[in-house]
Amino acid sequence: MPVNTFKDDEDLKESLNISIIKRLVVYLKPHKKAVGVTLFLMSCTILVELLNPYFLKTGIDKFIRAGDSKNLLILGGVMIIINAVSMFCSRSRIITMGKVTNKILLTIRQQLYTHIQKLSFAFFDNRPIGKILARIIGDVNSLNDLFTNGVTSLIPELAKISAVVVIMMLMNFRLALVALITVPLMIAAFFLVMSAARKRWQVFRKKTSNLNAFTHEDFSGIRVVQSFGAECNTSKTFLDLLTGQRKSFTSACRMGDMFWPIVEMSWGVGTILVFWAGSSLVSTAAITPGVLIAFTSYVSMFWQPIMNISNFYNQLVTNMSGAERIFEILDIEPDIKNRIDARPIPSIKGDVSFNAVTFSYDEKVNVLNNVSFDVKEGTTVALVGSTGAGKTTIVNLISRFYEVTKGEVLIDGYNLNDVTLESLRGQIGLMPQDTFLFSTTIRENIRYGKLDATDEEVEIAAKAVSAHDFIMKFEKGYDTEVTERGMRLSAGQRQLIAFARTMLSDPRILILDEATASIDTHTEKLVQEGIAKLLKGRTSFVIAHRLSTIRNADIIMVVEDGGILESGSHEELIQKRGQYYNLYTSQFRFLNDEEEEAV
């Protein structure tokens, strides 16, 4: 069992990125008013906190030493009131910022979702879905902390530290220097410990993302896992990933926690030094006792925010890498997009041409080499050939899911690169081999072919492909709920529903990757009828496995090694005694017997 073979698309980032902060600030712009209110409330709280030691100094120096209990009482009352107001401000600030953060997260999630939906097949070819989910859910969640802690904690704490330094300097410059003598030690420790911790937090994030991707893939492929009795192996892989993730978490926490004792020590030493130097200054009457008491309060007010910042700094930087990962995805341009001068393609008749088309998925190996053909409207083309020959690739280029490397694909004479994707794909019906149904009713699944179709139109389409009867046999008929990917239905039933969906969309060009799943004779007959009805009157490309489809096709193209080896009708190709004849005698004739038996 391969232990986590996911591609590492997630590099560890080296530094706190200013451009990321700038981009995040842009999201705050629409909420200027609320952010303004938050900053105002925050200033009120900081002001009150900074005033407290000053009040203390006044109380001691002016009222206690003079025995003025009346004014002392008034001062006490004022302190209680302004501190109560400050508490209220602090609470309102958190609520206001919480609301803003929620709105921003919603915007970012929507942006990500809309953007990812537009990305080309190549993007999805290279990424497990679990990792994409981890970004939309996990990384966006991490922004929550970034905005909330960033705006409501980091900014006020930094403001407080700066203000305290200024006040201490103004109160007594020498004593301030003594109080801050341990700061260089703390700064050095901060950079050392934090850079090590940040890397460990990033490792933790990466491991979490891999764990998500593995879990998602494992459950998506649960049928394969169970059928091979691989549960023990996958459980072991899961446990390994989980253990790795937990270890990386503990190691990051441990590293981050090393900063605490250094701050505590610096704080303690600073306070002792202030008392030592302060008391000698008091004894020489250079300062009053009130100043000394106020000073010690300010020393605490300097170190406490540093403690707080060190508490969430690690998380903040890791969350920053979450933000970076989100922007990385938002910055990926879809490979396939409308050209600036692209125009909608008018109603398609259905002529399809390949002019010397060469194509490579990875820009190294050519999968198609110089492929040319002209297909007139209304023609049914059957593509046959060995596995990996390039059949699916050819049809993917007709819908422009990938861009040709050389040559051109034309529909009704329009080069696909010059028309808008929406207008093109809206007129092409694509039925992949593995029918995909959504977790909703059969009716809604069919309606997906034409979102504004009436119930009647849905039923007409289902009747046209002989799906109506089996649907009506369900207790709830068209309102039967289909579970994810339609797993409660048989393979044949799923195909019939997909046929109805495509029938409803009524495309001018139809692409059908015929499924090979063996289905019961009755359903097989329905499927064959369905295919025949679907193909009628449109240009169709069928990657065919059924002899009936191949024989009834107007043109059969034999695809081999990324080229078209031969083409023609069934009779012509049989007479030619080439590759098709070989395929027919070795594979299709065998199918023929089965089919004839089945029908």
Ligand SMILES: Nc1ncnc2c1ncn2[C@@H]1O[C@H](COP(=O)(O)OP(=O)(O)OP(=O)(O)O)[C@@H](O)[C@H]1O
């Ligand atoms: N997304 C992809 N990225 C890179 N290479 C790919 C991709 N899809 C297919 N290929 C390669 O392109 C070649 C042609 O593949 P294609 O899917 O067109 O074959 P096919 O004729 O449809 O085969 P089959 O009958 O098995 O479906 C194969 O060698 C395959 O490995």
Ligand SMILES: [Mg+2]
């Ligand atoms: Mg294929």
